[in-house]
Amino acid sequence: TVPSWRRNDIFAAADLVEEIARIYGYHNLPQELPPLPHELHEEDQIFTWEEKVRNLLCGWGFMETETYSFVNAENLSKAGFDPGNALKIENPLNDRLTHLRPSLVPHLLETLADNQKEEDRLKLFQLNRIFLPLEDEEKLPLEVQRLTALESFAGDGEEVFLCVKGYVEILLEKMGIRGAEFARAENAEIYWYDNAVAEVKLGEEVLGRCGLVNKDILHNFGIEDIVSLLDFDFEVLASMAENVRVYEPQPTAPPVVEDLTFEMEERVAVGNVLSVLEELSNENYLIEASLKDIYRDE
Numbered sequence: 001t002v003p004s005w006r007r008n009d010i011f012a013a014a015d016l017v018e019e020i021a022r023i024y025g026y027h028n029l030p031q032e033l034p035p036l037p038h039e040l041h042e043e044d045q046i047f048t049w050e051e052k053v054r055n056l057l058c059g060w061g062f063m064e065t066e067t068y069s070f071v072n073a074e075n076l077s078k079a080g081f082d083p084g085n086a087l088k089i090e091n092p093l094n095d096r097l098t099h100l101r102p103s104l105v106p107h108l109l110e111t112l113a114d115n116q117k118e119e120d121r122l123k124l125f126q127l128n129r130i131f132l133p134l135e136d137e138e139k140l141p142l143e144v145q146r147l148t149a150l151e152s153f154a155g156d157g158e159e160v161f162l163c164v165k166g167y168v169e170i171l172l173e174k175m176g177i178r179g180a181e182f183a184r185a186e187n188a189e190i191y192w193y194d195n196a197v198a199e200v201k202l203g204e205e206v207l208g209r210c211g212l213v214n215k216d217i218l219h220n221f222g223i224e225d226i227v228s229l230l231d232f233d234f235e236v237l238a239s240m241a242e243n244v245r246v247y248e249p250q251p252t253a254p255p256v257v258e259d260l261t262f263e264m265e266e267r268v269a270v271g272n273v274l275s276v277l278e279e280l281s282n283e284n285y286l287i288e289a290s291l292k293d294i295y296r297d298e
Contacts, residue, residue: 080190176242208232
């Protein structure tokens with residue numbers, strides 16, 4: 001029975017066990033490690049890839065930002081989102097934290113706008129959850145892990161696009177994701193710049209998008225530079241990532257390099273042309289095609 005003067009700190013069986021061990025003497029208890037389970041717990045791969053991707057982006061000069069999970073209607077509208085489609089908080093702390101964020105883009109653009117005077121070229125990223133409403137309002141919102149990064153650049157738009165496309169290609173390579181293709185994005189969100197946004201797909205699965213931010217959206221935030229953006233579903237990326245590396249022997253014969261020139265309409269995607277050429281590979285020879293240059297008339 002617990003004595004009256006100890007009733008306030010003895011509540012559970014563990015409290016009694018601790019008292020017995022103290023009186024018996026901790027030094028008298030056997031010092032044995034507990035047995036290992038037959039099956040060791042496997043590490044959750046999404047946490048492993050989170051750390052690796054963070055290290056990759058930091059190595060490329062990106063700075064990670066941490067922002068609230070809340071956003072206000074004004075910033076949503078400035079970034080091209082309809083506040084009516086976002087989850088509104090019934091009892092917000094203040095008028096700046098009224099909705100759960102449906103995207104990481106508004107916060108990143110706001111952070112870029114606040115810090116654009118500090119550096120000529122800013123690289124920011126965030127790896128965090130967004131909150132999407134479900135048709136059944138009685139259920140909790142859908143939480144999706146997103147990887148979003150942007151870079152400001154006072155220069156040529158084509159160069160900026162090639163930079164962000166390069167980041168995506170290296171990211172997929174480091175994660176062991178092979179065979180991804182870049183395609184023209186259809187029905188892209190309003191914050192993307194027309195004809196400067198690509199959809200990254202692996203088979204029928206859409207991994208994310210990369211491209212330039214719409215100039216009108218940048219103007220809403222008071223951003224003068226060109227800004228590139230990549231936005232990916234990180235849960236899909238992590239599920240397709242592969243740690244195993246495949247090594248192939250070097251070819252015994254020297255390569256044959258040919259410079260081919262084709263004349264075609266402006267709307268033809270370069271990626272489709274390269275794919276057609278590489279599909280001609282067979283067991284006897286491997287064709288690797290890359291773009292050397294584009295020539296246009298006046």
